[in-house]
Amino acid sequence: MVFKKDFLWGGATAANQFEGAWNVDGKGPSCSDMCTGGSHTVSKRITRKIEENTFYPSHEAIDFYHRYKEDIALFAQMGFKVFRFSIAWSRIFPTGMESTPNEAGLKFYENVIDECLKYNIEPLITISHYEVPFGITKKYNGWASREVIDLYMNYCKAIFNRYKGKVKYWLTFNEINSATMPMGGYLSQGILNEGTTDFMTQVDIPNLRFQGLHHQFLASAKAVKLAHEIDSNYQVGCMQIYATMYPYTCNPDDMVKTQRDSRVMNYFCGDVQVRGEYPTYMNRYFKENNIDVKIEDGDLEILKEGCVDFYTFSYYMSICVSSDPEKENTSGNILGGVKNPYLKASDWGWQIDPKGLRYTLNEIYDRYQIPMMIVENGLGAYDKKEADKSVNDDYRIEYLKEHIEQMKEAVEDGVDLIGYTPWGCIDLVSASTGEMAKRYGFIYVDKYDDGSGDLSRSKKKSFYWYKQVIESNGENLDNIETVLA
């Protein structure tokens, strides 16, 4: 067998994209709750107040909040060993600023955790996944302010204490490096600058984002330390959005640009969180971009004392980098890039590159040599539910199969890979576009972009296929014969 005996097969979700119940049982609004629906071509809007007669996809989402038992039972049927979900910070601290946590929020996640444990499913919890409490945005302009570190620590303290003994794996911030790009300003850091109306074209102040990142690094490091103090079994990881970059040609200009872009986007945050120090290459980037990050006395020590225990990342696609600005671009996960003539793309223009996953696993492992998990991967596609409720998603099976094959190669290459949680194991709202039509799941949810749908769940063909993959610990990747309703 290629994968370890206790390899963590499972699936991944995020609170704002699937829980719904956005204002139930004391929950306050998060940044995501202020985003309207959108599409591949029309940007989501960010509203400063909830508007009447406007559709906000996160408000009901797929209603996991009221259906978690049914959904976790389905994950258990597939044989999940791990389930990645996030805690909505504003369910625990409705504005982010309260001094005592909201008991109903804590209880909800305790129920979810207990339900997982009932089936021997290990919870893997993202502490902050694109859902900064909107109260923090209003008062502090999100992570731009240093005060938010203490608010985050209150939140961590509440959840680390409450779930002690039940949870092992934590991730401090989802795709922390998304904030190296303008879109991450609001999405990840809750920074809402004056004049911003659209999610895709935010008014961007790079200095605030990089200052915000410094605050998030400190918060992450302090959380690692606190977690270890509260429960020595806690393992805390970082989580990066990894956009694998290839030089478009062997022209040395393309090589150098690829190295420079990849350092800022793919390595900067991981280097800080794994090694506990700022990499020297960032000095030049900061200087050339007039970025002045305020680092206080003692900050660098904090970073050094809070190195993560394991490394996780999302992988969907790769891009090319060219020094020629005329080269044709394609879209991608937050970051687009130059089109690769050797690759096909999804309906959303994300280039499909299974071999890039092997390459990436090796690159990262060579750099850090700590255990790794792929905590997001998958194909966003239009699915068609038949009258008998079946969904024949061979394209998804193909995508995942080819990626798992390359994971095997990487393990043979020597990478210490401990888990795999494909994204959106149950259909949920898209983070970039706010659509339901962009589906990733093994489980189809009857919910549509106009808000209609009875929210019923049905198993896609990939559900049965993934069950077989898990049962065989990744040995049997063959497609299955029939679509079973």
Ligand code: BGP
């Ligand atoms: C990642 C996010 C997820 C998820 C995924 C797919 O960047 O961590 O929240 O949504 O991408 O992206 P999308 O939903 O835009 O298709």
